[in-house]
Amino acid sequence: MRTGTSLIAASALLSAVFAAPAPAPNRVKARQESAVQFLDNTNNPTATPYGPEGASGSLRGGLELAGFNPTNLISSYDPAVVPSSAFSVGPLQTASADTGFYLDLSRIENPQPIRGAGGKSPTDPGPRNRMLEKQNPDLYAPPGTDSGDVANAKWPLGLSHNRHGLNGAGFARQQNVDLLPVAKNMAGVDMHLEPYAYRELHWHQANEWSYILNGSVRLNAVNEAGETTTDDLSAGDVWFFPAGIPHSIQAGPTGVEFLLVFDEGSFSEDNTFLLSELFARNPKSVLAKDLRVDISALDHIPQDQLYIFNGSAYPANVSDPLNNITGPAGVIPNKNSYTYHFSEQAPYEVPGGSVKIIDTQTFPAAFDFAVGLFTIKPGAMRELHWHTTSDEWDFIISGQGRLTLFQAPQASRTFDFQAGDVGYVPVVTAHYLENTGTEDLVYLEVLQAPIYNDISVAQWLGLTPKQVVKEHLGFSDDTLNRLPKIKPFILPGDTDLGQTNFTSENE
Known part of the structure; x- marks a missing residue:
């Protein structure tokens, strides 16, 4: 009886199996199919390789360790609470x-x-x-x-790969959208050149804005009209080269370090158009014809890109004909200059710090860059604000601070910054930057805009009818009377970061 019952059950099971629908084609990925082959031991090499002399123990445990077993040991000697x-x-x-x-x-x-x-x-x-x-x-x-999810807004350049030049001539490290995905519209490069070293003649697909961090530099450039420029810049000065304009950068007698900002988040320093590569990637017969020389003149061109390489001292006089070549078109007029001696601009002083603004009103060549250089005293803060037309790319030059991003409708996150860090704030995202250290916080706010712009939260409220503000926020009359009608830019504070009463700052 049992045998008959078993045969019937087995027959029913086989019928169900054969009646089941065939698996969908391509349902299993190639790698999963490969794993199945391993499980089937098809063409599978030994699972236990020979070990080195002195090896002991086993690479794998036994199947008895899978799942529950009353003999399992539960350790209490490694607590998860401090x-x-x-x-x-x-x-x-x-x-x-x-x-x-x-x-x-x-x-x-x-x-x-x-x-x-x-x-x-x-x-x-x-x-x-x-x-x-x-x-x-x-x-x-x-x-x-802090609430919700906000994209990471900080990238330390100390975590970027440092690409070195030839024979210790310098280095460069960069931040772009690959490293900081939120930074879709701007990217940055920190570059150092040893004394008289070159960033070789080159041009870019993106517009280039630069701030010199230390040392000095000599620049040479030629525009589409054949006009030329040569200028010496030092720490605190800036330059701008539009996309496609060829230029060279040579460090001064004490070397130079500078920050480059490009108006494309996907920009990569490694994709620069280099003079050495231009000559290496074109037929020599074509190059000879183009330059009107014998092909033998090209026997000593570089076989690889120069990128950053050592150079010779240049004449001290910028006007020396050896360093300032002028053609029939003449020089680039100062009103169209690619350089600006920003270090000589006096700062706008306010309680709590200072600010210097540079945009097309004073530097017309940099048509899509507007920049604020802020100095925030210890305990003070860049006021709560947002920008109306552009993302903000920040670079911390010295000191430390923190920034909270508020994104609609109800997300915010707070980030801490130190010297050498890059910050990024998407357009119309409200934020501040507070000095949390004991020394001045100095940083750049870079915008993609012809004119520097921002909305001050305090000024907005101060210029809104008091009844409206009161019915929104429940402020007292005393608080309403303290709201400013002018833009503070920076708000003073105390090095005691536990302070909660700031009324005396406004008396």
Whole structure:
């Protein structure tokens, strides 16, 4: 009886199998099919290779370790909670999370992601990169006002690959959309040249704006009309070369380091049009015909790109004919100059710091760049604002600070910045930049706009009818009377970052 029943059951099972629909074609990916072959041991080499002399143990465990087994050992010797005796809580960490004080974790040996809640926030046993956590406390222990998802707005150039020139002549490192995906409209390069070294003659597909960080440089360029320019610039000066304009950059007697900003987020320094490559990638017969020379004149052209290479000292006098070649078209007029001696511009001083603006009103050649150079005193902050027509690309020259991005309708995130960091703020995204250190915070705000523009939140409220503001925010009459009708740009503060009353600053 049992045998008959088993045969019937087996027959029904086989019928069900044969009646099942065939698997859909291409349902299994190629790599998964390869894995199936391995499971079937088809053309599979030994799974246990021979080890080196002195090896012990086994590469794999046994099948008995899969799934539940009452003999499994559960260890309690590696807790996922850090005991209170193993860490200390930094100043202001126990304050209300919504107060959002800056947390200085730099001197705390084992900082924890504690923010408010009476110091009862979660602890972090690791693994951890404590140096990064100390540099980015507002990511590690975010203010309670941070909300939702905001794209990363920070890239340290110290994490960028550093490409060196020939024979120690210099280096360059870059940030573009590959490294900071939110930065869709601008990219940056930090370049250093040793004394008299060259960034070889070249041109770009993108417009190039530059700020000299230290040292000095000599520039040469030729425009479409055959007009030429030669100029010496030093720390704090700027230049601009439109796309397609060929130019050379040669360091001065003490070398130079400069920041380059391009108006394309996908820009790559490695895709520059180089003179050496131009000659290497065209037939020599064509080059000889183009230059009206014998082909033997090309016997010593570079076999590879020069990129950054050492050069000879140039004559000190910019007007020396050896360094200032002028053709029938003459020189580029100053009103169209590609250089601007920004270092000689006096700053606009305000309580809490200073600002220098450069845009097409004073530097017409840089037709799509407007830049603010801000100096923020310790404890002060660049006021809460946004830009109306452009993303903002930031570079921290010195000091440290923090920035919160507010994106509609209800997302915000706070980032911490140190010297050498790049920041990026999408257009009309509200933000501030607060100095959280003990020295001046100096940074560049770069816009893709002919005229520098921003909307001041405080001024907006100060120029809105008081009843409207009061019914929106519940402000007292005293608070309404304190709202400014002019744009502050920078707001003074106290080095005590636990301060909460700023009325005396406005008396």
